[in-house]
Amino acid sequence: MLPRFAPSGPHGDDIEQLPPDLRLLRLRLIPLRRVETDLRHRLSDSTVPVTPELSVRSLAQLSHSPNPASLLRETAEAQDVITSLREDIRHLWLDERVRTALRQKGIRVEEGAGFFLNDLDRIAISSYTPSDDDVLRARLRTMGVQEWRIPFPPAPGQHPTFSQPWALYDVGGARTQRRAWLPFFDGVNAIIFLAPLSPFDTPLPEDPSVTHLGDTLALWHAITSTPLLARTTLIVFLNKCDLLKCKLKSGVRWTDWVRGYKGEEEVGAVVRWMRDRFREIARTKSPPAAKGRTIYVYPTSVTDTKATAVTLKSVRDGILREHLKMAEFV
Ligand SMILES: Nc1nc2c(ncn2[C@@H]2O[C@H](COP(=O)(O)OP(=O)(O)OP(=O)(O)O)[C@@H](O)[C@H]2O)c(=O)[nH]1
Ligand SMILES: [Mg+2]
Known part of the structure; x- marks a missing residue:
């Protein structure tokens, strides 16, 4: 799937100013606009407001089309x-002229979700079938709450009771989706809170006065201070570290966007600082009933499936440990 270069293409005078070869290229590529509109119409959920970012319906929803x-x-x-x-x-x-223009406009398509332009030889062929990795990189927006049953084998030496499947609820992160969360807070053992670090300089589509990162921290504040979650294990994935690394390397400065940071413009330092921020908010904002609650924080790039499998194992062990502690077995 091709990302959109900009909310709208060049118009009028802008097109006149394009060098002749780029103007010709633009003409030749015009059929892609039609393809995009058709795919967008076909794949997107019509109940979701149209955004520059394409999200696709799940297979279950598509099979009902x-x-x-x-x-x-x-x-x-x-x-x-x-x-x-x-x-x-x-x-x-x-x-190069296109790349310079994109850079000047601050558009970094290669850092966006589902970026495939470097994989043209593999993807723009008639026999293309998406790989698992491609699917992972596509944007599948969660609408409402989706429930998954995941068989988790018990860790070595663990009681077989723990081998029963775990119920995993994936909740949509967009602001309009958050009101659906509350009924799921009651009795939940653990929450994995995905905090994407790379959009530290991008405005939240629902409220451009805050950045994605600012919104994430406000949400974390709300989650940690919710009395209903006082006994819930909280696990934070400081996610999209791969994209954060690229962004910092390209010269976008964390210091310019995040108040109070005085460290190096380097992913390790930023992650450590964020880990402390998350812990600090939890320490100062949690209700008294949450005293002693453990907060696990992991740096992740969840599209790296191998590394994420290792993290998930450790998450599982952490949840079981908390569960046992709660049941006063240990
Ligand atoms: N490179 C990279 N891409 C990621 C990472 N995590 C998620 N993505 C991509 O980011 C996009 C968004 O992922 P989603 O799973 O749809 O995001 P979400 O947070 O569940 O969003 P909602 O469903 O709207 O709540 C997808 O294209 C993912 O492939 C990461 O760590 N690194
Ligand atoms: Mg989702």
Whole structure:
């Protein structure tokens, strides 16, 4: 899937100012706009407001679509157009003038969700089938609350009771989705709080007066101070560390966006500082009933499945330990 370069393309005078070869390239690539509109219409959830970022419905939702056969046909047609334009797409993406213009406008498509332009030879071909990794990198927006049953084998030496499947509830993070969370707070053993670090300089679409990171910290504040969650194990994933690393390397400065930071512009230092911020908020804002609650904080890049599997094992052990502590077994 191709990311959008900007909310709208160049118009009028802007197009006139393009060098002739880029103007020609633009003309040749125009069919992609149609492909994008069609795919967006087909794949997106019509109940979700249209945003520049494309989110897709889950397979379960898609299989309820009125005409799955026509969806497949249209997807194949879109694939044909993309395939036929592969070299033009490549030219555009590799063109230094285009890259400079993107940089000047502060647009970093390569850091966005589902970025595939470096993989054209693998993806813009008629036989392309998405890999697990591609699916992981696509944006699948959670609507409402989705429940998953996950078989978790017991850790060595653990009682088989703990081998029963765990119920995992994935809740949508957008502000409009948060009111659906409350009923799930009651009796929940643990919350994994995903805090993306890389959007420290990007405004929250729902409220551009705050950054994503500012919103994340406010949300963490709210979660830690909720009395209903006083006995809930809280696990924080300081996520998107890979993207944070790229962003810091490209020269965007954490210090310019996050008040109070005086450390180095380097991912390790930023992660340590954020870990302390999360712990500090939990320490000062938790209700008295949460006294002694353990807060686990992990730096993660969850698209790295191998490393995440290791983290999840440790999360599982932590949850079991807390569970046992609670039951006064230890
Ligand atoms: N590179 C990188 N991409 C990530 C990481 N974590 C998530 N993403 C990507 O970020 C996008 C958003 O992920 P989602 O799982 O849809 O985000 P979410 O937080 O669940 O969003 P909602 O469902 O709206 O609450 C996807 O394209 C993911 O592949 C990460 O650690 N590194
Ligand atoms: Mg989600």
